[in-house]
Amino acid sequence: MGSCVFCDIVAGTAPAARVYEDDDVVAFLDARPVAAGHVLVAPREHVSRLENLDPELGASMFRAGQRLARALTRSSLPTDGTNLVLNDGRAAFQSVFHAHLHVLPRRKGDRIRLGVGLVRRRAHDPDATAAAIRAGLDRLASEEKNP
Secondary structure, three states: OOOOHHHHHHHHOOOOOEEEEEEEEEEOOOOOOOOOOEEEEEEEEOOHHHOOOOOOHHHHEEEEEHHHHHHHHHHOOOOEEEEEEEEOOOHHHHOOOOEEEEEEOOOOOOOOOOOOOHHOOOOOOOHHHHHHHHEEEEEEEEHHHHO
């Protein structure tokens, strides 16, 4: 086994209950599921953070996530909805540093809480916040032009 458990799962050298795979991704049940049917979609290529994820590979992850969400609604598992979640960085609760998408089946009244901050929301100076994001996009565009 190597240093990345998801790379080991992708390679088939670590155990996992695989549910889907294609040329770009492998999907398997979460070892510590929040709900029955909690699936992780990981790229075959090791990418530690969203920052390094090729947009096309990210699109493949979300395509697989959508397909799995649709499959969950057609399964015998109780599913009224789905959260697609990508935790990026320790502060965002990423625990395995191999980018991955959580496909989390939800059921009405399931009491799963993804974060109180998502429920108790208030605007924090939206004009300044939007300006800061636009400035970040400008800096990113500059970096991409001049690597």
